[in-house]
Amino acid sequence: MSLVALSELLGATVRDASGTVRGRVREIAVAPQDHPTRIAYLVVKTADGERMLPLDALKTAGASVRAASEMSAWLRYTPSDGVLLLKRDLLDQQIIDVHGRKVVRVNDVELECTPVNSHLMLDVVAVDVGARGAIRRLSKGVVPSFTLRALLQRIPPRVIPWQFVDLIETDPARRVKLKIAYEGLSKLHPADIADIVEDLPPAEREAVFETISEEVAAETLEELAPDVQKSIVESLDKDRAADIVEEMDPDAAADLLGELREEDSGEILKEMDPEERQEVTQLLEFPEHTAAGRMTTEFVAIAETGVADDAIEALKSFEGSREALATIYLTGPGQRLVGAVPLVKIAISSPATPLAAISEPYVACAPDTPESEVAALFDKYNLITLAVVDEHGRIAGIITADDVIAMLRHHH
Amino acid sequence: MKHFFRKGWRNRLALTLAVIGPGFITASVDNDAGGIATYSVAGAQFGYSLLWVMIPTTIALVMIQEMSSRMGAVTGKGLSDLIREEFGFRVTFFLMLALVVTNFGNIVAEFAGVASALELFKVSKYVVVPLAALFVWALVVHGTYNSVEKIFVAASLFYVAYVVSGVLAKPDWRAAALSTVTRPDSIGFRNYGYLSLVIGLVGTTIAPWMQFYLQASIVEKGVTIRQYKASRADVIVGCLFAAIVAWFIVVACAATLHSVGKFNIETGADAAMALRPLAGDYAFLLFAAGLFNASLFAASILPISTAYAVCEGLGLESGLDKRFDEAPAFYWLYTALIVLGAGVLLLPRFPLFRVMVLSQVVNGILLPFVLVFMLLLMNDRELMGEHVNSRWYNVVSWFTVAAMAALSIALLIAQARG
Numbered sequence: 001m002s003l004v005a006l007s008e009l010l011g012a013t014v015r016d017a018s019g020t021v022r023g024r025v026r027e028i029a030v031a032p033q034d035h036p037t038r039i040a041y042l043v044v045k046t047a048d049g050e051r052m053l054p055l056d057a058l059k060t061a062g063a064s065v066r067a068a069s070e071m072s073a074w075l076r077y078t079p080s081d082g083v084l085l086l087k088r089d090l091l092d093q094q095i096i097d098v099h100g101r102k103v104v105r106v107n108d109v110e111l112e113c114t115p116v117n118s119h120l121m122l123d124v125v126a127v128d129v130g131a132r133g134a135i136r137r138l139s140k141g142v143v144p145s146f147t148l149r150a151l152l153q154r155i156p157p158r159v160i161p162w163q164f165v166d167l168i169e170t171d172p173a174r175r176v177k178l179k180i181a182y183e184g185l186s187k188l189h190p191a192d193i194a195d196i197v198e199d200l201p202p203a204e205r206e207a208v209f210e211t212i213s214e215e216v217a218a219e220t221l222e223e224l225a226p227d228v229q230k231s232i233v234e235s236l237d238k239d240r241a242a243d244i245v246e247e248m249d250p251d252a253a254a255d256l257l258g259e260l261r262e263e264d265s266g267e268i269l270k271e272m273d274p275e276e277r278q279e280v281t282q283l284l285e286f287p288e289h290t291a292a293g294r295m296t297t298e299f300v301a302i303a304e305t306g307v308a309d310d311a312i313e314a315l316k317s318f319e320g321s322r323e324a325l326a327t328i329y330l331t332g333p334g335q336r337l338v339g340a341v342p343l344v345k346i347a348i349s350s351p352a353t354p355l356a357a358i359s360e361p362y363v364a365c366a367p368d369t370p371e372s373e374v375a376a377l378f379d380k381y382n383l384i385t386l387a388v389v390d391e392h393g394r395i396a397g398i399i400t401a402d403d404v405i406a407m408l409r410h411h412h
Numbered sequence: 413m414k415h416f417f418r419k420g421w422r423n424r425l426a427l428t429l430a431v432i433g434p435g436f437i438t439a440s441v442d443n444d445a446g447g448i449a450t451y452s453v454a455g456a457q458f459g460y461s462l463l464w465v466m467i468p469t470t471i472a473l474v475m476i477q478e479m480s481s482r483m484g485a486v487t488g489k490g491l492s493d494l495i496r497e498e499f500g501f502r503v504t505f506f507l508m509l510a511l512v513v514t515n516f517g518n519i520v521a522e523f524a525g526v527a528s529a530l531e532l533f534k535v536s537k538y539v540v541v542p543l544a545a546l547f548v549w550a551l552v553v554h555g556t557y558n559s560v561e562k563i564f565v566a567a568s569l570f571y572v573a574y575v576v577s578g579v580l581a582k583p584d585w586r587a588a589a590l591s592t593v594t595r596p597d598s599i600g601f602r603n604y605g606y607l608s609l610v611i612g613l614v615g616t617t618i619a620p621w622m623q624f625y626l627q628a629s630i631v632e633k634g635v636t637i638r639q640y641k642a643s644r645a646d647v648i649v650g651c652l653f654a655a656i657v658a659w660f661i662v663v664a665c666a667a668t669l670h671s672v673g674k675f676n677i678e679t680g681a682d683a684a685m686a687l688r689p690l691a692g693d694y695a696f697l698l699f700a701a702g703l704f705n706a707s708l709f710a711a712s713i714l715p716i717s718t719a720y721a722v723c724e725g726l727g728l729e730s731g732l733d734k735r736f737d738e739a740p741a742f743y744w745l746y747t748a749l750i751v752l753g754a755g756v757l758l759l760p761r762f763p764l765f766r767v768m769v770l771s772q773v774v775n776g777i778l779l780p781f782v783l784v785f786m787l788l789l790m791n792d793r794e795l796m797g798e799h800v801n802s803r804w805y806n807v808v809s810w811f812t813v814a815a816m817a818a819l820s821i822a823l824l825i826a827q828a829r830g
Contacts, residue, residue: 092500134505137500
């Protein structure tokens, strides 16, 4: 078992069973449908066109390649969408390092040779993103290969194991054929995915958003800067965009739709679920830099006559963001806000405790309160959530601390 | 629908102003310390007779810049990224090495321009150069793209100073206009000084760093093909503005220095000084202030654009949103270009002239390569889709590239002969 670099193999001379040099290695192909890491064949440029040297006929691989069969047995190469060509699709391209949570450029690819019976098996094991691959490629053909190998031994490798690599394929049809699913990416925190997405060019951003789940996409979108959000949503088809926007916090969704062109946001709203659409359109009518423009309409409000257990039940069926759950609001006749219970108090009370008994004085503001005053209220009362009430004292929505932090950061 | 209440007139105004952006800035930086020196020398030595160069170089400039911004808008990637992806690591490495060498020379020239502009006002370079270096470093490290762009646009507009000083020089408008549009006399080309200035004028207008910088700015600004028309307008307006400024510098020097037989000047500062007794204190002041502005402006842009291009091409972490320990190569390169570029001016025995010549030679070698790579990329249908160059566009641009390459080679030969 030994490692060989893609850059060593590319351009290597190929001898067939007769020992005659037949050509040079031009490409190395993986067929992901058959095996996710195994090399399927080498593309050899011969005097008689490009041919595919199958792996079961491979005897040695390195600076020179030997085959166990005659050239006449190698089939002619025909390009196919369903194979991953290591030079074209991987070398020098950007990939996502899921483990390191960033976008990196591939300097070289490491392949593992395993002898099986009478031939060799080649598997992709890692991509090289460090100085070792860079120096190997710079000095190839200039420095003798054994000197180079000795020199490279001294350089600490910077490689990403293949299982942590996410390829970015912008063509959806090809993505399916290559079975690229961004599984690794979906496991990251949306804030980390957002950082990665910001480092990618637009087409690649779109590719990522087309393949991660709507929930993850929605949370990731909320973490992105408004202009990036805008360009991504504009590039997606309206159906998909609507699915993602539905999953967003209504206040974030409203902010985003407010940034879009009228026809785009109109189309997205049309595709949305009626209930979600209504919430978002209500929010859109408020000026952006006021309490109402910042609030979310997804919160928990219970009749003041309820007990702690009712609150627990309400929590179970709540679908909004977790930040909104810090406080349970109590309402009297006509949806008027009468009290607030911190979640902690409910957690430490017995199920039959009347909510009115553990209610605390609440802090609220009017819908047209300017942002700066909202921030001042959070600071003064050390709030986690703030209720927004209309002129009749009814609760219209709440503002959560994370929104205030985001708002303050944007002003600086 | 009511929800468009949120979108005010301010948004729309911002969108219109946004047109003046990367293209305008890039074209303006083009009139940097080296540019001003070349234009001044051209005017002083040959009067109005070199003005004909302006129209063809402006057309070439517009075409090349337009391709850069189109490529940025369509692919969303920088030029060095694309060269890396399409032409491999080794090519990119040597191209980036050359870019660092030539841009370093340019950076030294810009700081020298800053120093010489303020020396006209009797301020020592030992004070000016470190302060300028610190200013440049802090501006980029602490500014955001939008705030820096605003400062840059303001700096671009300051170039109007040259137009005013040109008017103050009371040129012969008719003669100047005529020589701009008439075909040049072929006898002139046999004169070595004349030929080398023609090459110098073209070379200072179209330089490799611009292609990298402009494309990167378009990408960073997030321009997509949808807003591309606005970006094209930005490029065209910027190039025209830059050409007008250059024209006025030549005219100012032609009307004053040339007409009294003061042919031998070497730098922009020389020109400003020589202008004083001929065109008055205001013309002198404007000329010197313009030189200061232009040099500082270019000194702010070159180091950062070099650091971005090199790190992106070589796949090293880059970006001002990263911390120092996350992107060490990026910050080291950026800082080294500024510190060394400014620092060498303070060394008494530094072979400044030789470094400049070397940098210009590398510049001349690099340019045809960059342009050829650009054209190959622009015609790659897989990359550009329907936005590849049209046929006539290709004919004109390949001709431009060939002419640029020929001029670069001619310049190299001229320099080799000394």
